[in-house]
Amino acid sequence: MTEGLWFWHELAPGLGWMLQVAAVELRLDVVGIFTTDPERELVEYPRGRQVRLVE
Incomplete structure (x- = not known):
């Protein structure tokens, strides 16, 4: 992920937000995504989790 991309952050089915990437920090087993919100x-995700990008 790179700065400026929009992605869909979903906490639970039906509860989500469109967020814009400000910066990304890679850690051992987690990806931290700093947003403009x-x-x-x-927001943090396990490294293997796929994130849905918004076009």
């Missing part, structure tokens, strides 16, 4: 500034 002040309420969801950082």
